[in-house]
Amino acid sequence: MWATLKTYRERVVGGVLHTWLDPIWRHGDPIDLLEPRSGxxxxxxxxxxxxxxxxLQCxxxxxxxRLNPECFVVVGGxxxxxxxxxxxxxxxxxxxxxxxxxxxxxxxxxxxxEVGERDMGDxxxxxxxxxxxxPASTGEAIQPATFPFSPYVEQSAYYDSILAGLEPGSYDVILETNRGCPYGCSFCDWGSNTMSKIRKFEIDRVHADIDWISRHSVNIVMLADANFGILPRDVEIADALNQARSAAAGFPRxxxxxxxxxxxxRVVSIAQRFAGSGISTVHALSIQHTRSEVLAATARSNISAERQVEVxxxxMEFGVPIEVQxxxxxxxxTLELWQSCLADLMEWGIHEDYLIQSYRLLPNAPAASVDFxxxxxxxxxxxxxxxxLVRDESARINLLEKPDRIVVGCTSFDRADWIRMALWGAVVKGLHNTGFVQHIAVYLRLTHNVPYVDFYRQLIDGLMTNDPLLAGLRAEIxxxxxxxxxxxxxxxxxxxxxxxxxxxMLHPSRWLYVRVCQEVDDVxxxxxxxxxxxxxxxxxxxxxxxxxxxxxVLPSYDRERGHEFSVDVDWPSYFAxxxxxxxxxxxxxxxxxxxxVVRATDRRSSERVIRADGPGEGYYGKPFDWDSLAGEERWIRWIEQTVMDRASSQLNNLCDLRLFPEPSA
Structure with a gap:
């Protein structure tokens, strides 16, 4: 934001030059953060x-x-x-x-x-x-219609001074190519620009940003556009990112x-381009819920779930893993609608990584209004x-961190329902997404017509209620x-x-996965x-x-020896x-x-992505490198390599499988 405001003032407005102190961008104690500006x-x-x-900002x-009583303090965001x-x-x-x-x-x-006036009423x-x-409004904000200058380019001297002390590829940046969002989802406050016309950045500015990012060996680009792919030119921008990455030896990564x-x-075209280059090997399905009555209640009914699933x-046909938001x-x-939502995804053939976030009330989002x-x-x-998914157990809540307001009840569900909904989310993520029982559920659905929702109701409210071992895990959650x-x-x-x-400490879904793996034979x-x-x-x-x-994949797996086991039917071909x-x-x-017999030869976890240069590794893959460890150290390394990131059967199950003797054609 510092670079954006400074660039606009210097390059668009001009006039009197000001002394811009370097921004504060680290987290820490306010006195320590301000110490370099002492005096x-x-x-x-x-x-x-x-x-x-x-x-912290307050x-x-x-x-x-306190140090500058006449300082004028303005906050935004x-x-x-x-x-x-x-x-x-x-x-x-x-x-x-x-x-x-x-x-x-x-x-x-x-x-x-500049002229000594502090009354900002006009x-x-x-x-x-x-x-x-x-608080009294001074009127509707005047928003920029053009964005000709790149803050990265214009303030490059400052950024270069920071990056000089960092390892290449150890930092991330934000990239904008437009502002605005035509939707008005009640939970969202996308830069206070929801329900607004999209304003495009000049394409030369976008190319300048991309060039700067690639030349400065950036690790991750967070694209700040609310709806990338909404404009025809976004395909061209995707190509520009890929080309810049290719020319800069793989940066941004x-x-x-x-x-x-x-x-x-258009989204499919962009996503395939990104997957083909390896710059984005997971596609996000930002669906929030599958049921129309729930989406309508949160002002999201004008966003088609069917169209997103089509993407x-x-x-998936292109080999790109899906992350469901x-x-x-x-x-x-309701509890029943939430159960159906999770099962709907399975019915659509989407079984990997359901990223479940709590409903937060952002202060200026429609959902935080008194009426709502x-x-x-x-x-x-x-x-x-x-x-x-993990939290350092020694980390304590920082008193300078503001808590979120989390919705845990309303007219359609109470706190007891919310707990059951959270339990369902944890079990489905921990046992289905990870591939612990996913293959069983898939077989029963496709070959014996057992709906996914029935399978998990029987599992969560049947077996996990009545069996002492599993009921104990359920009760702990x-x-x-x-x-x-x-x-x-x-x-x-x-x-x-x-x-x-x-x-x-682990998210309940990951905690559950570790616990059932520890008791895998009994379970x-x-x-x-x-x-x-x-x-x-x-x-x-x-x-x-x-x-x-x-x-x-368990800690007992040895990547040097692989794994071999007997089968009486061709399960690998069935699940393919x-x-x-x-x-x-x-x-x-x-x-x-x-x-x-089936022989597994996996040496690492990987969601195989079809790239332009052939099958490639996904973003989340890691080596199965616990061979030399024993006891708790081996379990801990297994958790670090297979549990702490994305939940996917391709990451948590052995995938390099061959059947011997090979079935005849």
């Missing part, structure tokens, strides 16, 4: 504010104001709640809130301060305190992007969220979520007491008995349960044919192969 007068302080840094504002009548009373160090784009507004503030795009101290919601053909099916706790959801909260009778808790709702100091992570030297004996008694199937099913058990298959598209029984 310097600060006349204007601009702060870009998000949930994760809001308290502390910086207070310290700067999605966090400052200008609707709160007590905002300026609660934050006396702040003089104004800027809404929407900040370039023109901030420059106008500088113009006023600067559009602000909230300032009125006579009673309540990766890109994360938010795909356009209603333009499947995913095309990407879901929201737990959308007002309008009152209509749905929204019940929330405040928690400091650690979105990673439920107790975790009960404590999570009661204790504001907890995060959504569980301590792995079964490995005493493991210094991290599969129970699963085998349950499958046969519940679904009344024959010995083929018992062979399937054993096949599922044998292909799970089943991959990505929709639930209604039935599949016959596997071919009998009495006396055959």
């Amino acid at each position: 310097q007068t600060i006349d204007v302080l601009g702060l870009s504010c998000y949930t994760w840094n809001w308290r 502390a910086i504002a207070a310290e700067v104001k 999605p966090e400052p709640d200008y609707k709160d009548p007590e905002f300026f009373h609660l934050n006396p160090a702040i003089d104004a809130i800027a809404v929407k784009d900040g370039e023109i507004t901030f420059s106008a503030i500088l113009d006023k301060l 600067v559009p795009g602000l909230y300032v305190p009125d006579a009673s101290g309540r 990766h890109i994360f992007w938010s795909a356009a919601k209603n333009h499947p053909e 995913c099916r095309s990407m 879901l929201i737990l706790g959308i007002p309008g959801d 909260v009152d209509t749905w009778k929204v019940d929330t808790v405040e928690r400091t969220m650690f979105d990673y 439920i107790e975790h979520y009960e404590r999570f709702l009661a204790d504001p100091d907890l995060s959504d992570h569980m301590r792995l007491d079964s490995i005493g030297t493991f210094g991290y 599969f004996a129970r699963i085998g008995d349950w499958v046969e008694s519940t679904f009344l199937l024959d010995s083929v099913t018992r062979g399937l349960v054993e096949y599922q058990r044998q292909i799970i 044919a089943a991959r990505g298959r929709e639930g209604f598209d039935s599949l016959g029984e596997p071919v009998p192969t009495p006396g055959a």
Whole structure:
């Protein structure tokens, strides 16, 4: 933001030159962060504010104001709640809130301060305190219509000074090619630019940014466009990123992007280009929920789930793994609808990595409005969220980190329902996405017409309720979520007491996966008995349960020796044919192969992606390099290499499988 504001002032407005102090971009104690600026007068302080840094920014504002009482402090970003009548009373160090784009507004503030005026009532795009101290709008913000200059290029001297002390490829950047979003999802506040016309950056500016990024050996590009692929030229921009990467020896290494919601053909074209070059080897299905009544309740009904799934099916045919983005706790959801949502994805042939986020109330998103909260009778808790799957057990919640408001109840579900929904999410992620029982569920669906929702209801509310071992694991997850709702100091992570030297806490889904792997033989004996008694199937099913058990990557696996086991049917070919298959598209029984063996030769986890130069490794693959370790050290290394990232059967199951003797054609 510093570079954007500075570039606009210097290159678009011009005029009087100011002394711009270097920005504060690290997290830390405010006094320590300000120490390099000791003795310097600060006349204007601009702060870009998000949930994760809001308290820190307020502390910086207070310290700067203490040292510079006449400093004018303006805050922007999605966090400052200008609707709160007590905002300026609660934050006396702040003089104004800027809404929407900040370039023109901030420059106008500088113009006023240059001539000694502190009354900003005639600067559009602000909230300032009125006579009673309540936030008062100064009018609609004037937003830039053109974006001709690249902040990276214009402020390259500053960036070069920072990067000089860092290893190439150890830093990430944000790239914008447009601003605005035509949608108005109630949970979202995309730069305060939702429900707005898209404003394109000049293509020369975009190319300049891309060139700078590739030349500076960037690791990851976070593409800040809300709907990349919504514009025809976005395909050209994707090509430019790939070409720059090719010319710069593979930099940037990766890109994360938010795909356009209603333009499947263009998104497929872009995603295939990115997958082909290796810059993006996972495609995100930003669906939030599968059921139309839930999407309508969160003002997302104008975004077609079917169109997004159409994109995913095309990407799976191309060999690109899918990441499904879901929201737990959308007002309008119910336990039954949530169960159906998870099963719908399986019915569509999407079985990998359901990324489930809690429904957060962002201060300036529509869902945080009084009308929305009152209509749905929204019940929330405040928690400091650690979105990673693991959390360092020694890490304590920083007092300068602002907790999120998490929706845990409303008119359509209560807290008890929310706990059950969270349990379902954890079990499906921990047992289905990882491939622990996925092959069993797929076979029963495609060959014996057992709906996925019925399979998991029988598993979660049947076997995991009645079997002592699995019921104990289920109860621990439920107790975790009960404590999570009661204790504001907890995060959504569980301590792995079964490995005493493991210094991290795990998301419940990963905790469950580790625990069932630790008891794998006992667990599969129970699963085998349950499958046969519940679904009344024959010995083929018992062979399937054993096949599922044998292909799970465990600490006992040795990449030098590989793994070999017996099968009586050709399960590898069956599941190759089943991959990505929709639930209604039935599949016959596997071919009998009495006396055959399967040999696994995997040396690393990898989601095989079809790239321009042939099959390639996915972003999340890691080597199975625990050969020389023993005991807890071996388990810990296995967790680090297979559990701490994306949940996918291609990462957690053995995949380099060959059947001997090979079946005849």
